[in-house]
Amino acid sequence: MNVRKKYVLTVTLNPAMDKIWKGRYVSAGKNSICEKKMLSAGGKGINVTRALNHFGLKSITTGFIGGPAGKHLCQCLQKEGIGFDFVLLNAETRTNTTIIDVRTNQITRLVEEGPRGKSRDFQNLKSKYFSLLRKRWCVVLAGRNLPGIKENVYFDLIDMAKRKNVLTILDASGKSLSFGLKAKPFMIKPNLEEAQYAIDRKLDSLLKVKKAVHFFFAMGIKISIISMGARGAVGFDGHNVYWVKPPKIKVVNPVGCGDAFIAGFLWGIYQKQTFSESMQFAVATGTMNALSLQPGDVRQRNLKRILRRVKVQAL
Ligand SMILES: Nc1ncnc2c1ncn2[C@@H]1O[C@H](COP(=O)(O)OP(=O)(O)OP(=O)(O)O)[C@@H](O)[C@H]1O
Numbered sequence: 001m002n003v004r005k006k007y008v009l010t011v012t013l014n015p016a017m018d019k020i021w022k023g024r025y026v027s028a029g030k031n032s033i034c035e036k037k038m039l040s041a042g043g044k045g046i047n048v049t050r051a052l053n054h055f056g057l058k059s060i061t062t063g064f065i066g067g068p069a070g071k072h073l074c075q076c077l078q079k080e081g082i083g084f085d086f087v088l089l090n091a092e093t094r095t096n097t098t099i100i101d102v103r104t105n106q107i108t109r110l111v112e113e114g115p116r117g118k119s120r121d122f123q124n125l126k127s128k129y130f131s132l133l134r135k136r137w138c139v140v141l142a143g144r145n146l147p148g149i150k151e152n153v154y155f156d157l158i159d160m161a162k163r164k165n166v167l168t169i170l171d172a173s174g175k176s177l178s179f180g181l182k183a184k185p186f187m188i189k190p191n192l193e194e195a196q197y198a199i200d201r202k203l204d205s206l207l208k209v210k211k212a213v214h215f216f217f218a219m220g221i222k223i224s225i226i227s228m229g230a231r232g233a234v235g236f237d238g239h240n241v242y243w244v245k246p247p248k249i250k251v252v253n254p255v256g257c258g259d260a261f262i263a264g265f266l267w268g269i270y271q272k273q274t275f276s277e278s279m280q281f282a283v284a285t286g287t288m289n290a291l292s293l294q295p296g297d298v299r300q301r302n303l304k305r306i307l308r309r310v311k312v313q314a315l
């Protein structure tokens with residue numbers, strides 16, 4: 001497959017305006033003063049596209065948007081030069097808020113459920129998605145489903161992409177992940193909690209995490225990577241299991257680390273790096289994300305310095 005001629009497609013079914021609020025002495029029931037705030041287009045697929053664009057890898061995003069918040073989201077994407085092609089809903093796109101207490105470094109997220117979709121909306125998305133799959137070498141399906149849309153939505157979308165020979169990466173949680181797994185995507189990247197839910201087992205040791213990636217492989221997933229926040233990630237490509245560890249850092253905002261991780265991994269594949277090198281790059285990109293305020297912003301120049309400090313261990 002000539003990846004150089006084709007772009008990446010990302011799908012965010014339930015995108016959000018991401019509000020980041022920074023202040024000190026944040027306490028429930030009390031007034032706190034804002035020191036810095038930021039409003040940007042968010043949602044897992046959008047974050048992946050943003051990070052890919054920073055690497056110079058062309059990517060376009062789709063999903064559902066609606067109302068004034070949806071309009072604002074498109075304006076934000078336009079300003080950033082991020083390509084999009086959404087299905088319009090007759091309901092308002094959600095707004096999520098991340099509250100960062102700069103004194104304690106504690107992070108609180110206020111996550112909205114999002115607008116309700118109808119089955120007609122899903123049919124509209126499917127036909128847009130079908131045409132957007134043309135000229136793509138990879139599709140990333142990431143994040144929460146839209147309330148009202150059938151739970152096995154990812155099964156259908158993965159199946160359609162596979163029929164068109166497009167690589168599929170699934171980053172979902174709960175039932176969306178469980179249903180999506182049945183379509184055997186090329187790659188999955190759950191975090192520990194999501195992987196635990198999917199296989200209904202506690203992953204409280206490295207050995208159990210190693211067994212879990214083998215388990216996913218036996219299910220027909222070619223590449224499975226379980227990310228573990230500050231402890232890095234464990235991945236299996238059917239040949240080797242690697243545990244890749246990031247350096248210690250002072251976290252600014254951990255939201256979107258998994259999304260940046262996926263973008264980093266894709267960049268590795270695009271550069272024809274080996275599996276372990278791609279994982280190393282992915283971990284460094286995830287770590288870079290934790291150092292920036294905006295999810296998916298991996299522009300900082302010290303990526304190479306972080307990459308040198310990422311350790312790879314065969315398990
Ligand atoms: N505190 C941290 N220190 C260093 N690196 C981190 C930290 N948190 C995350 N990372 C990097 O980001 C990667 C993905 O993180 P994590 O497992 O938290 O993803 P996630 O839970 O899917 O995040 P999200 O869904 O919000 O995007 C990790 O493997 C690691 O490389």
Ligand SMILES: [Mg+2]
Binds near residue numbers: 171190191258259
């Ligand atoms: Mg995640």
